[in-house]
Amino acid sequence: MLADFLLIAMNGLVWAMAIFLVASGLTLVFGILHILNFSHGGFVMIGAYLAYSIMNLGSGAVGIVAFLGLALACAVTVGAMGFVIDRVVFKRLKDVDDSYSLIATYAILLLSEGAVKTIWGPNFLSVYPPKGLGGAVFLGDFIMPAYALFVIGAGIAVFLVLDFWLQRTASGKIMKSVALDPWMASLLGININLIFTVAVVAGFALAGLAGGVLAPNQSLSPMMGGTYIIQAFGVIIVGGIGNVRGAFLAAILLGLIDAFGTVYVPSLPGVFFFVAVAVIILFRPQGLLSGVR
Amino acid sequence: MDNNTTSFGFKATPLIALALCFAAFATVPFWAEKGLVFLAGILMLQIVFALSFNLIFGLTGLVSFGQAAFFAAGAYASAWLSSYAPDLPFVLTLAFGGLVGALLSVLIGMVALHRASGIYFAILTLALGQLIYTLIGKSTALGREDGLIGITRPNLNFGLFEIDLSRGDDYYYLIFVASAGMIVSLWWVWHGTLGRTLSAIRQEPERIRFLGVNVRRYREYAFVISGTVTALAGALLAPWSQIITPMIAHWSYSALPILFCLLGGSTRFWGPAVGAIVFAGLEHSTRNMFGMAELIVGGALLFVVLAMPGGILGTIALLRQKILSPAEGRPSDE
Incomplete structure (x- = not known):
């Protein structure tokens, strides 16, 4: 019984950390630029496909260290794409309505789906988990795939690094000050345009990293970006848009709700996530934690 | 005199x-x-879908990302009723689709307009729309992920005579007449007192509130009217395509009317219709190129959002103004 309970909770946590990996960059970009980036999921997808291509250059499965290096390579590549998109699109969206930029970035999502379809084709592709993480971990009568524990670890690591950066370092604090009041920050001699660019590149790099780390988590298809972005939207809106800690909390909360809901009402998988999002927003429209943190 | 006839000529062009x-x-x-006849039938329903959506988007200024839920509600409700009670008059089946859409839009409107605004409203309608999509895909009575198939085209019984809509192009003309009727009603709402109030609310919600208007109530009116007409368009679709799948409730289907509105110009009544027609042309000409459809549609949408904020109709109006009065320079703020 307890083992069952733990297993469900762990499954919820795996989902939660996977979605947090996606949502972290999304909420960071919104916090600084007030652009809710619909295309974020598309770039997670591009990151995952890149991981697939890089892996197939070699012999398939790689070791853990090589896998992490590969995920970093995806992060750098997608971050570079983010730089281009910042110059071409985001620079022009600064003074328009939030919902308008939502639609502009939806167009970029369509573009990334089209690009994936033309480059990699419509078929489902699969990526092997890194060597050493293919098996399962036994803790008494409690069994978890090793890769699932790796996803949880990656989610927590990204959260700790981001949180440390934003709360404890000078550059992170400058970032927060620009988010709160860009005009005042510019008067204090901060190059706010540079900060905006850094935020976008960091956000996209997080998308690429998420794509690389999560590539073995599911089969790759051109629909993957859309699926991820909807769940990430739910997580960041419940957490309070722009709030990294909120997104972390919301991911765990929604992951557990959905995991337990699906186990106890198996005929309706996936419904509890949306019900929870609607109910929480109804009572806390600003999300669990508000403001930029 | 000469000038007058020119401007008359320009005024007559839209007509x-x-x-x-x-x-x-x-x-x-x-x-x-x-x-092509089949596609034209679908296109007419998509025009109604987009025009009804623009009542909340372009007129009231709310970005809803869950409009497909109403379209699907109408389609599924009428298709389900026509298979459950095949002898019921078709008009009742249609009305049932509209009614279910209306009830659903009252519910979603109450939840989404309760406190959420701006981007929160967009995401909340998106989540609620996905909830409907998931529920339809999991419900056995509605065919789960496979949808409902073999929906029959009904007989229209007028007492004195009967029209068998399964014959020839009869159902096409039913869609034609029904769409025209719905478009006329939407035109009337858009240009009437209600439409003007909604437009004022979009521009200055705070000021209108001070004038004693219940802003939320009016937004709810717009939301429900829009949802009901959308549901009716969905109810008309079911017997035309004879198969409906949960895809028509998916969020990517909710993005369609937004696309049509922005492409054609959301501040004008006919904008979404222009957008839908242009989009159908784009889609039809790229249908055999795999992956190209997304690239072209995405590229076009991005271009319109960044470079043509008024959409196709807005840009035409701007060009016309420049041709007619090149000396006046910039158009005034009005």
Whole structure:
């Protein structure tokens, strides 16, 4: 019984950390630029496909260290794409309505789906988990795939690094000050345009990293970006848009709700996530934690 | 005098374009092959879908990302009723689809307009729409992920005579007449007192609130009218395509009317119709190029959002203004 309970909770946590990996960059970009980036999921997808291509250059499965290096390579590549998109699109969206930029970035999502379809084709592709993480971990009568524990670890690591950066370092604090009041920050001699660019590149790099780390988590298809972005939207809106800690909390909360809901009402998988999002927003429209943190 | 006739000529152009469109849709079965007739029927329903959506988007200024839920509600409700009680008059089946859409939009409107605004409203309607999508895909009575198939085209019984809509192009003309009727009603709402109030709310919600208008109530009116008409368009779709799948409730289907509105110009009544027609043309010409559809549609949408904020109609109006009065320079703020 307890083992069952733990297993469900762990499954919820795996989902939660996977979605947090996606949502972290999304909420960071919104916090600084007030652009809710619909295309974020598309770039997670591009990151995952890149991981697939890089892996197939070699012999398939790689070791853990090589896998992490590969995920970093995806992060750098997608971050570079983010730089281009910042110059071409985001620079022009600064003074328009939030919902308008939502639609502009939806167009970029369509573009990334089209690009994936033309480059990699419509078929489902699969990526092997890194060597050493293919098996399962036994803790008494409690069994978890090793890769699932790796996803949880990656989610927590990204959260700790981001949180440390934003709360404890000078550059992170400058970032927060620009988010709160860009005009005042510019008067204090901060190059706010540079900060905006850094935020976008960091956000996209997080998308690429998420794509690389999560590539073995599911089969790759051109629909993957859309699926991820909807769940990430739910997580960041419940957490309070722009709030990294909120997104972390919301991911765990929604992951557990959905995991337990699906186990106890198996005929309706996936419904509890949306019900929870609607109910929480109804009572806390600003999300669990508000403001930029 | 000369000047007057020119400006009259320009004023008449939209009317002529409208009449041409009307004539084109009315005569499609006479000059086009069957596949194209089918697409024209779908296109008319998509125009109604987009025009009804623009009541909340362009007129009231709310970005809803869950409009497909109403379209699907209408389609599924009427299709389900027609298979459950095949002897029921078709008008009742249609009305049932509209009613379910209306109830659903009251519910979603109450939840989403309760406190959420701006981007929160967009995401909340998106989540609620996905909830409907998931529920439809999991419900056995609605065919789960496979949808409902073999939906029959009904008989229209007028007492004195009967029209069998399964014959020839009869159902096409039913869609034509029904769409025209719904478009006229939407035009009337858009240009009437309600429409003007909604437009004022979009521009200055705070000021209108001070004038004693219940802003939320009016937004709810717009939301429900829009949802009901959308549901009716969905209810008309079911017997036409004879198969419906949960895809028509998916969020990517909710993005369609937004696309149509922005492409054509959301501040004008006919904008979404222009957008839908142009989009259908784009889609039809790229249908055999895999992955190209997304690239072209995405590229076009991005271009419109960044470079043509008024959409196609807005840009035409701007160009016309420049041609008519090149000396005046910039148009005034009005």
